[in-house]
Every structure is written in C-alpha cells, then in structure tokens.
Amino acid sequence: NAGVMQNPRHLVRRRGQEARLRCSPMKGHSHVYWYRQLPEEGLKFMVYLQKENIIDESGMPKERFSAEFPKEGPSILRIQQVVRGDSAAYFCASSDPGQGNEQYFGPGTRLTVT
Amino acid sequence: QKEVEQNSGPLSVPEGAIASLNCTYSDRGSQSFFWYRQYSGKSPELIMSIYSNGDKEDGRFTAQLNKASQYVSLLIRDSQPSDSATYLCAVSPWESNYQLIWGAGTKLIIKP
Numbered sequence: 001n002a003g004v005m006q007n008p009r010h011l012v013r014r015r016g017q018e019a020r021l022r023c024s025p026m027k028g029h030s031h032v033y034w035y036r037q038l039p040e041e042g043l044k045f046m047v048y049l050q051k052e053n054i055i056d057e058s059g060m061p062k063e064r065f066s067a068e069f070p071k072e073g074p075s076i077l078r079i080q081q082v083v084r085g086d087s088a089a090y091f092c093a094s095s096d097p098g099q100g101n102e103q104y105f106g107p108g109t110r111l112t113v114t
Numbered sequence: 115q116k117e118v119e120q121n122s123g124p125l126s127v128p129e130g131a132i133a134s135l136n137c138t139y140s141d142r143g144s145q146s147f148f149w150y151r152q153y154s155g156k157s158p159e160l161i162m163s164i165y166s167n168g169d170k171e172d173g174r175f176t177a178q179l180n181k182a183s184q185y186v187s188l189l190i191r192d193s194q195p196s197d198s199a200t201y202l203c204a205v206s207p208w209e210s211n212y213q214l215i216w217g218a219g220t221k222l223i224i225k226p
Contacts, residue, residue, distance in 0.1 A: 031212060042218040043158070043202070055212070091157050100165070101146050101206040101214055105157040 002027060004094050004106035005074075012112045019079040019086070021109045025094030032075045033093045033103060034067060043091070049075060082113045116141045118205050120217035129226050133190040135201050137217055140184070143208030147179055147186045150202040152219065158202055162188060193224045
C-alpha cells in the first residue's frame with residue numbers, strides 16, 4: 001500500500017535553471033496539494049489540483065511557478081528561472097474526497113538553488 | 115482572515131509525563147480538525163483527526179475539541195523521547211471541502 005511518492009528527494013539547481021518536482025498520490029486519491037516550507041517556518045499552501053484541473057492556486061507566486069496534474073502520470077510542480085529564495089522543502093499531499101480533508105504527505109523534495 | 119494559533123514553544127516535558135498541546139482557531143464554523151507530527155527534516159504525518167466535540171483517544175494520544183471555545187488540544191500520555199517533534203494543528207473551514215488552515219506548530223521536547 002504505497003504512500004505518496006515524490007521525486008527527486010533532493011534537487012540542486014543553479015540560478016536561472018528550471019526545477020521539476022514530481023508527485024504521485026496515494027492509490028485511490030484524486031486530489032493533490034503542494035506546499036512549501038522554509039527552514040524553521042510553517043507550511044505554506046501553494047496549489048490544489050484534481051485530475052486535469054487546477055482548483056485553487058491562490059498560494060502560487062504569479063510568475064515562474066506552475067503546476068499540473070495530467071490524466072495520466074504524476075503531478076508536476078515546475079519552477080522556471082529559479083532564484084536563491086526558491087530554496088525550500090516542497091511537500092506534496094494527497095487526499096480521498098470520501099475521507100474529508102485528511103491529507104497524507106509525501107517525503108518532500110528539498111530544493112537548493114546555488 | 116482565518117487563523118489557527120499555536121504556541122511555538124519549545125515545550126519541554128519530562129519523560130513519562132503528559133504533554134499538552136493547544137490550538138485555537140478563528141473560524142467558528144470550522145468542521146474538521148487535525149493534528150500532524152513533523153520530525154526535523156521530515157514531512158508532516160497525520161496522527162489524529164477529530165470532527166465532533168469531546169475527546170477522541172488513539173493509543174497514547176487524545177484529541178480534545180471544544181467548538182464553543184474554538185479550541186482543540188492534543189494530549190500525549192507517557193511521553194517518550196521519540197515524541198520530540200513539532201506538532202502542527204490544521205483546521206478545515208466550513209465552506210471548504212479541501213482547504214486546511216495551518217498553525218505554525220509547537221515544538222515539543224521530551225527530556226529523558
């Protein structure tokens with residue numbers, strides 16, 4: 001019974017490069033959430049997606065960040081032209097709409113921008 | 115602006131004692147309440163969910179909800195050093211079937 005999977009676990013990018021973070025939700029879950037967490041800070045909601053739909057992207061920066069959850073395959077969080085301030089842990093969570101708002105988290109991707 | 119408030123701590127508790135973690139929320143209509151545990155450098159892990167007033171027990175953990183006072187707490191009995199972590203409170207507002215409002219977390223330290 002695989003949980004939420006994220007890859008890569010660690011990602012190093014130089015300023016100006018692109019970062020692609022992947023998330024496969026728990027089996028049977030159709031809702032995906034992306035969060036960002038800076039060191040010693042709380043979780044910040046970024047975006048909520050269902051298959052092929054972005055439902056709420058109110059926490060996403062307007063520029064350089066995008067997310068998708070295609071019909072087939074994992075959800076992708078894409079950061080273009082990364083800057084040092086993008087260095088953080090990015091967590092994906094998934095939920096089953098039949099189980100209320102219980103969200104289950106993946107191990108996270110730690111992005112370091114040099 | 116919906117808010118969830120937690121004391122940041124650190125809260126230091128001797129091993130074997132009861133650790134009491136508290137959380138208040140501003141949205142009176144909130145329906146669902148969750149406690150997550152996050153070890154340093156790891157992802158949040160759901161440990162308790164509670165939906166109705168009163169107590170809910172699961173092993174050494176008890177969640178307590180008081181909607182009239184807009185207060186939810188987590189008690190950890192027989193605290194162990196392995197319970198040392200940051201505990202995050204999350205609340206689902208009444209009008210949303212997906213959104214969670216997160217507290218900043220309370221850092222708990224269990225001293226042997």
